[in-house]
Structures are given as structure tokens and as C-alpha cells.
Amino acid sequence: MTFTSLDCALIRVRGREDPWNAIASGFATSGLLSIRNGPRAALGSAVFGGLILALIEGLGVAIGRATAPPAQGLPPPETPLGGAAGAAGAAGEGGEAPSMLGGMFSSIFGGGDDAKKRGEGAKQEGGEGLREFAPPPLPDFGARPAAG
Numbered sequence: 001m002t003f004t005s006l007d008c009a010l011i012r013v014r015g016r017e018d019p020w021n022a023i024a025s026g027f028a029t030s031g032l033l034s035i036r037n038g039p040r041a042a043l044g045s046a047v048f049g050g051l052i053l054a055l056i057e058g059l060g061v062a063i064g065r066a067t068a069p070p071a072q073g074l075p076p077p078e079t080p081l082g083g084a085a086g087a088a089g090a091a092g093e094g095g096e097a098p099s100m101l102g103g104m105f106s107s108i109f110g111g112g113d114d115a116k117k118r119g120e121g122a123k124q125e126g127g128e129g130l131r132e133f134a135p136p137p138l139p140d141f142g143a144r145p146a147a148g
Contacts, residue, residue, distance in 0.1 A: 003029040019057035026053030 006025040011017050030049025035042045 002032060019054075019061060022057050023050055023053045026050050 003025050006028050007021050010021040010024055014021065027046045027050030031042045031046030034045035037045075
């Protein structure tokens with residue numbers, strides 16, 4: 001509760017939500033929780049708490065950057081084979097790069113871009129690309145109607 005209160009207070013005071021708020025909140029919370037052990041212990045705990053939160057926030061930022069889509073207008077990233085994604089050697093018909101798992105996901109989840117290109121996927125009223133679904137019958141487990 002202390003950490004969250006300090007984090008929210010820093011967001012309000014600074015006017016921005018960034019990793020520095022969590023790092024400062026971790027520093028202050030660790031120090032406040034160990035103040036009864038003396039100022040030296042409080043300072044050591046505060047520094048350790050700040051470092052731990054810095055590692056956690058840094059890992060979060062790194063994962064966010066690694067999984068973010070590329071910015072508009074930039075060239076496509078290099079593929080592990082050395083060419084650009086969509087280069088002539090990797091492109092299929094029409095100059096488009098084949099999707100690695102598109103066929104698998106299309107067959108599992110029923111559609112997607114690959115299915116639209118092939119003309120698959122049924123359309124229903126009230127929704128586009130929805131398929132008719134009938135639940136499987138319930139098992140009877142050999143039960144017989146009760147004699148009445």
C-alpha cells in the first residue's frame with residue numbers, strides 16, 4: 001500500500017507516468033519500512049529497493065521495446081537469413097513475404113489474412129467472418145430414464 005500510494009503521488013506531482021516513479025517509490029518504501037532499524041539500515045534498504053525496482057522497470061522497458069511493432073516509415077527489420085523481410089528471395093507470389101505460422105493459426109482460429117486471401121471464411125448476418133457453430137451433443141453416460 002505504501003508503494004502504490006507513493007507511486008500515485010509521484011505521478012500526480014510530476015505529471016507523468018514513467019519508470020522513474022516506480023524506482024523512486026521503491027526507494028522510499030524500502031527506506032520507510034526499515035526506518036525502525038536506524039538511519040544506516042534505512043538507507044541501505046532504500047538503495048537496495050531502488051535498485052530492485054530499477055531492474056524490474058528496466059526489464060519491462062526492454063521487453064516492451066523488443067515486442068513493439070516497428071515505427072511507420074522505417075525499413076523492415078532484417079530476417080535471421082540475412083535478407084529484408086519481404087525481399088525478392090523470401091517473397092511469394094505477388095511480392096509478399098509468406099507468413100511463418102499463418103496457415104497454422106488460420107486453421108486453428110478459423111480465418112485471418114491468409115483465409116481472406118484464399119476466399120475462406122463464411123459470412124453471417126450480424127457479423128463478418130463468423131462461422132456457424134453448433135455445440136457438441138452432451139454425453140448421456142449410459143443413463144436410462146427413471147421408471148415412473
